[in-house]
Amino acid sequence: MTGDRLTKAAVAERALRLADEEGLEAVTIRRLAKELGVTPMALYWHFKNKDELLLGVVDHVLSGVRADPDAGDPWQRRLRVVFETVVDVMREHPSLPVLLHAVDKTQTESFTRATNDTLALLSDAGFTVEEGYWVATHLLNAAMGLVSGQPGCPPGMPDAQVAEWRRQKKLQMSLLPADKYPKMIEYAASFEEDLDLDRYYAFCVDLVIAGVEAMAASR
Numbered sequence: 001m002t003g004d005r006l007t008k009a010a011v012a013e014r015a016l017r018l019a020d021e022e023g024l025e026a027v028t029i030r031r032l033a034k035e036l037g038v039t040p041m042a043l044y045w046h047f048k049n050k051d052e053l054l055l056g057v058v059d060h061v062l063s064g065v066r067a068d069p070d071a072g073d074p075w076q077r078r079l080r081v082v083f084e085t086v087v088d089v090m091r092e093h094p095s096l097p098v099l100l101h102a103v104d105k106t107q108t109e110s111f112t113r114a115t116n117d118t119l120a121l122l123s124d125a126g127f128t129v130e131e132g133y134w135v136a137t138h139l140l141n142a143a144m145g146l147v148s149g150q151p152g153c154p155p156g157m158p159d160a161q162v163a164e165w166r167r168q169k170k171l172q173m174s175l176l177p178a179d180k181y182p183k184m185i186e187y188a189a190s191f192e193e194d195l196d197l198d199r200y201y202a203f204c205v206d207l208v209i210a211g212v213e214a215m216a217a218s219r
Helices: 008-022 029-036 040-044 050-061 075-092 096-102 109-124 129-148 159-174 182-192 197-218
Strands: none
Touching (some): 008 029, 029 050, 050 096, 050 109, 075 109, 075 129, 075 197, 096 129, 109 129, 129 197, 159 182
């Protein structure tokens, strides 16, 4: 890829891939230029420094998070779609939670637009704009927590090691004192089979959205 054909989106996409594979600390202008086969000056044309680069990555990765306040579906359905989209993006890009904490995401167009549209949905639900912002912040943190706290083997573990990890985890829990931790011992049996991640995320999305709906209904 030559400098004259290098787009802002292409740079952000490669930076995101690098962060997902090697961690956020691996994303530098020099390393990224090498990955793209250009000089660092070609990247400075789009991003003046690393801070601008990281903001560009956030703006790029959140570009698909949209909540059309004028859509025909009820606010409950539209809010669920937004939350599911954010969770899916987090699942696809494990570096995103760290990235969102590393930059001022409110400086990006995508985040500001998605937040504004979500506030409009929550206004339809009966929340004040301040309460809506609290709810929107909770939803974002919940999405990050669901992914970073995903049960099962640690992310990135080689497939060849997964079965042994589950066996050791089951054994560890099974040896707990039965009189003190009977439910933990019962839970140990869940490590006999692979975790159904789709079921886990569907359950957790239901849990979070049900809380918002219940609060809205009680107002």
